[in-house]
Amino acid sequence: MKLAELTLLVTLILSLALMLTFAYNYLAPTPEVRNLALFYLITTYNPQLPYYTVNSPEAVTAIVWDYRGLDTLFETAVFYLALIAGLALARRLYRENPVSFLSTNGGLSIIVKTVTKITSPMIIAVGASIGLHGHLTPGGGFQGGATIAVAPMVIIITFSVFYLLTRKVTTEKMLLIRSIGLIGIGLTAISVFIIGLAAGRLAFVFQNMPKANAPMGLPGQVNGVLISGTLWFFNLFEMLAVAAGFTMAFAVLMLAGKER
Amino acid sequence: MAVDFAGTYLLLVLLSSLLVNFVLSIYGIFFKPHFTKKVIALTILSDTLNTFAIYIGYRRWLEGVNPRPPVLTTTPTWESITEFSRRAVDPLPQALVLTAVVIGLAVTLFLVFLGYILYMHYGTLDMREIRRLKG
Numbered sequence: 001m002k003l004a005e006l007t008l009l010v011t012l013i014l015s016l017a018l019m020l021t022f023a024y025n026y027l028a029p030t031p032e033v034r035n036l037a038l039f040y041l042i043t044t045y046n047p048q049l050p051y052y053t054v055n056s057p058e059a060v061t062a063i064v065w066d067y068r069g070l071d072t073l074f075e076t077a078v079f080y081l082a083l084i085a086g087l088a089l090a091r092r093l094y095r096e097n098p099v100s101f102l103s104t105n106g107g108l109s110i111i112v113k114t115v116t117k118i119t120s121p122m123i124i125a126v127g128a129s130i131g132l133h134g135h136l137t138p139g140g141g142f143q144g145g146a147t148i149a150v151a152p153m154v155i156i157i158t159f160s161v162f163y164l165l166t167r168k169v170t171t172e173k174m175l176l177i178r179s180i181g182l183i184g185i186g187l188t189a190i191s192v193f194i195i196g197l198a199a200g201r202l203a204f205v206f207q208n209m210p211k212a213n214a215p216m217g218l219p220g221q222v223n224g225v226l227i228s229g230t231l232w233f234f235n236l237f238e239m240l241a242v243a244a245g246f247t248m249a250f251a252v253l254m255l256a257g258k259e260r
Numbered sequence: 261m262a263v264d265f266a267g268t269y270l271l272l273v274l275l276s277s278l279l280v281n282f283v284l285s286i287y288g289i290f291f292k293p294h295f296t297k298k299v300i301a302l303t304i305l306s307d308t309l310n311t312f313a314i315y316i317g318y319r320r321w322l323e324g325v326n327p328r329p330p331v332l333t334t335t336p337t338w339e340s341i342t343e344f345s346r347r348a349v350d351p352l353p354q355a356l357v358l359t360a361v362v363i364g365l366a367v368t369l370f371l372v373f374l375g376y377i378l379y380m381h382y383g384t385l386d387m388r389e390i391r392r393l394k395g
Contacts, residue, residue, distance in 0.1 A: 008290050012283065012286055012287075015286070016279065016282070016283065019279070019282070019312075020279075029271065029315070029318040029319055029320045030319070030320055031319065031320040031322050031325070032319075033317070033319055033348075033349065033350045034350065036352065037317070037350035037351065037352060038345055040330075040351055040352065041330060041341075041344060041345040041348050041351065042341055042342075042345050044330075044332065044351075045332050045336050045341075046336055046341055047336055048336075048338060057331055057332040057333065057336075058330070058331050058332075059330035059331070059332075059348070059351035060330060060331075060351045060354045060355045060358060061355075062351075063351055063352060063355035064355045064358060064359065068355065071359075072359055075359040075360075075363055078363050078366075079362060079363050079366045082363065082366035082367050082369070082370045083366050083369065083370070085370050085373075086366075086369050086370040086372075086373040086374075087373075089370075089373040089374060089376075089377050090373050090376065090377075093376070093380075137331065138329060138331060140358065142358055142359060142361070142362040143358070143362075145362075146361075146362055146365065242362060245366070246365070246366075246369075249366075249369045253369070253372065253373065253376075256373075256376060
């Protein structure tokens, strides 16, 4: 056995052992969750604790964009860098000139095309609903954006990538929407800080609700409708960024090598 | 009895299948010579670890107290919140997995672009061939 294979085998066994060590307490789930989870569950939407709550009934979105918001900001940065790296690799492989005339004979059959035309607006509507209701129901910006990005992918497979281009869904436009989303995320992250600066009160970056020593914050409800402060805006902008980023990446992937 | 069976044995079956998946995907990443198969094994690995994280945050199913998603659907009084915290599963692993899935998709796209460039340079995606050609 070669040394490399032996090393690999040892690594496999050791990592399995490590995984089992971590999993030992959780081999069968316990009836109780950890205290940290209890804190999240009790304070996520609890108007009786005004300085701890996020005013979001969905604990997962509350963790993603409020309790651990900085993590998610850097994860968005990783997402951004991965897409930029992919596009940079493909930068000389495609040239984007929308064709003036597109043959209707290409692509899949007329049945598939009609079904795609009917369902792709529905897919986009469902994705927008998932993203914009992320603070109320399971979902959020990431999932909504990924759902929306399914629609252009289906269109690319059913028709052609040039069909998207003739419909003015170009990579420049997607880059613009994605930049709007990323700038919006950045501005939302410092919005309460700017409000605090303007009002001359203490406020923090990535603050959402008023805290005991920092009384500034965005409203949890508007006209009795929950928007959970910054969470709604984060979900909106993240949805734009994810949807446009994936659409751009799929289009470039399909364009690559076609017009060299 | 049925609840005990579901709460213990079925979840143990799930855990052991996760471990098998883990081993298979590691094997695929290191020993499969083709680039595309390595990428597929990598996605299997990330999905396995995501499922494992959700499994860790799960809550045992007792008689009469079934676990719920961590979404509060009632008016937020102290009674309903206490009941909610007695039943809901741990939301933290789900929050970590949520972002990991989308980032995994972006990284997979990057690897696909990388594979495209590799194929253009070498004319093959076989890693043994690429190692032999050495740039």
